[in-house]
Amino acid sequence: MSNTRKLLGKLTASGTASGLCYAGLFAYEIEIMATFTRTDGLYPLLPVAAALVFSFAHGAFTAYFWELVGIRARLSLRRTSGQIAE
Amino acid sequence: MEPSAVEFLELGSQHVVFLLVVGFVGGLVSGFIGSGGAFVLTPGMMSMGVPGVIAVASNLCHKFPKALVGAYTRYRFGHVDIKLGLVMAVSAAAGMWIGAGIQQSVRERFGESGSNLYVSLAFVVVLTTVGGFVLRDAWNIYRSGRMDAEERTSRLAKWVQSVEIPGTMIHFRTAGIRVSALFTLPLGFATGLLASMIAVGGFVGVPGMMYVLGAPALIATATELVIAFVMGLGGTLKFAMAGMVDIRLAMIILAGSLFGVQLGAIGTTFVPPYVIKVVMAAIMLIVAVSRALVVPVYLAELGLFGLSQPVASMLKTASFALMVASLAVGAVIIIGAMVRGYRTAAS
Numbered sequence: 001m002s003n004t005r006k007l008l009g010k011l012t013a014s015g016t017a018s019g020l021c022y023a024g025l026f027a028y029e030i031e032i033m034a035t036f037t038r039t040d041g042l043y044p045l046l047p048v049a050a051a052l053v054f055s056f057a058h059g060a061f062t063a064y065f066w067e068l069v070g071i072r073a074r075l076s077l078r079r080t081s082g083q084i085a086e
Numbered sequence: 087m088e089p090s091a092v093e094f095l096e097l098g099s100q101h102v103v104f105l106l107v108v109g110f111v112g113g114l115v116s117g118f119i120g121s122g123g124a125f126v127l128t129p130g131m132m133s134m135g136v137p138g139v140i141a142v143a144s145n146l147c148h149k150f151p152k153a154l155v156g157a158y159t160r161y162r163f164g165h166v167d168i169k170l171g172l173v174m175a176v177s178a179a180a181g182m183w184i185g186a187g188i189q190q191s192v193r194e195r196f197g198e199s200g201s202n203l204y205v206s207l208a209f210v211v212v213l214t215t216v217g218g219f220v221l222r223d224a225w226n227i228y229r230s231g232r233m234d235a236e237e238r239t240s241r242l243a244k245w246v247q248s249v250e251i252p253g254t255m256i257h258f259r260t261a262g263i264r265v266s267a268l269f270t271l272p273l274g275f276a277t278g279l280l281a282s283m284i285a286v287g288g289f290v291g292v293p294g295m296m297y298v299l300g301a302p303a304l305i306a307t308a309t310e311l312v313i314a315f316v317m318g319l320g321g322t323l324k325f326a327m328a329g330m331v332d333i334r335l336a337m338i339i340l341a342g343s344l345f346g347v348q349l350g351a352i353g354t355t356f357v358p359p360y361v362i363k364v365v366m367a368a369i370m371l372i373v374a375v376s377r378a379l380v381v382p383v384y385l386a387e388l389g390l391f392g393l394s395q396p397v398a399s400m401l402k403t404a405s406f407a408l409m410v411a412s413l414a415v416g417a418v419i420i421i422g423a424m425v426r427g428y429r430t431a432a433s
Contacts, residue, residue, distance in 0.1 A: 021337075022337070022341065025333070025334060025337055026334070029334055032333065032334075033332070033333070033334065036326075036331065036333045037329040037330070037331065037332075038329060039327060039328060039329040044323065044326035044327045044329075045323075045326070046326075046333075047147050047322060047326045047331040047333050047336070048147075048150075048319065048322055048323060048326065050333055050337070051147055051148070051150065051151040051322070051333075051336065051337070051340070052151060052154075054151065054337050054340055055151030055152070055154055055155055055340065055344065058340065058341060058344050059151075059154075059155040059158075059344050059348075062155075062344045062345045062348050063159070063348055065345070066345075066348055066349060066352065071349065071352055072352065073162075073163055073351075073352045073355040074355045074356055074427070074431050075163055075164075075355055
């Protein structure tokens with residue numbers, strides 16, 4: 001399998017995960033808002049947990065997206081603090 | 087069930103588009119200079135009818151996952167000094183705590199207008215001073231014609247690095263510096279203090295790491311993302327405990343900002359470090375002018391100055407437009423520099 005096909009597969013998988021997160025959020029927005037703004041027990045952890053889940057799914061999707069469109073970091077020549085980064 | 091503190095806001099498509107676009111541009115700037123976007127997002131959400139405290143809370147809830155993704159991306163490029171970020175974040179948390187207390191007492195004593203005036207004056211004084219300094223440095227590098235050369239360590243940073251205080255010295259390997267914690271602590275504290283006032287602590291943290299500690303611009307801007315993650319996470323928890331986070335707003339902004347933060351992070355590998363300084367200085371100075379425009383409005387609200395209602399309203403609109411323009415200018419410089427860097431690399 002070529003690299004592009006592999007990348008496309010990863011983009012599709014992460015895009016589906018991200019899309020499901022957002023679809024779920026807006027399909028059940030009233031219930032989610034009522035639950036996520038509760039102040040008792042461990043409910044205040046819900047917005048933090050949701051933000052982390054979204055960042056993993058959508059963060060992976062956006063990373064694969066830029067890679068697939070050909071926008072990649074140029075690491076070989078960039079010097080940081082007296083060390084070669086890559 | 088505890089009653090919800092957040093009033094349910096119907097989100098229109100124009101709100102979603104606004105949040106996505108500003109989220110993307112704010113993310114682009116954050117990925118590139120370590121911070122940015124909050125000063126437009128918070129008033130922007132308020133103009134949509136979101137109460138101020140919920141706008142602040144929802145902005146924080148998008149900030150920490152964005153900073154996490156940005157920090158991870160730049161860590162892979164070798165830009166992040168995790169130890170420096172965590173050391174700075176500890177004192178930044180203390181600064182944020184004290185800053186919130188100062189804000190509260192100013193509000194109680196002088197009311198909402200007094201608090202707004204205090205915040206605007208802090209913006210103008212800090213951003214004019216620090217932004218002017220960063221611009222002068224960028225201009226000197228440009229004038230020297232050695233834009234690709236290794237960054238020079240400032241005289242102040244050389245002195246800070248030369249001070250040996252037994253028992254307090256910390257070696258930050260990625261940043262390539264060894265300094266006393268007695269210098270990093272006040273710097274982190276100032277970062278947190280500023281974050282509590284104007285929501286963009288990086289405007290002090292990044293220049294501080296560059297000019298006071300002597301960290302390279304690439305390392306300072308990436309390390310700021312670690313500080314932003316810690317402060318954003320702490321702030322989100324604090325507001326979530328009061329039920330103030332609108333998770334929908336936060337996740338819409340995040341959808342745009344994760345595209346932006348990764349593009350901005352990639353951009354840092356295509357440009358010489360002085361471009362980072364140009365972007366930072368441009369944004370800081372335009373935001374300073376934006377906040378200076380509303381100072382007469384708040385003085386008038388406190389009865390210290392005469393100003394007609396139409397003029398006050400015009401000044402407020404111009405101020406917000408300049409805030410948006412500052413992000414747009416930053417984004418244009420970043421994308422322009424990336425395109426030039428990309429072409430150079432390809433040729």
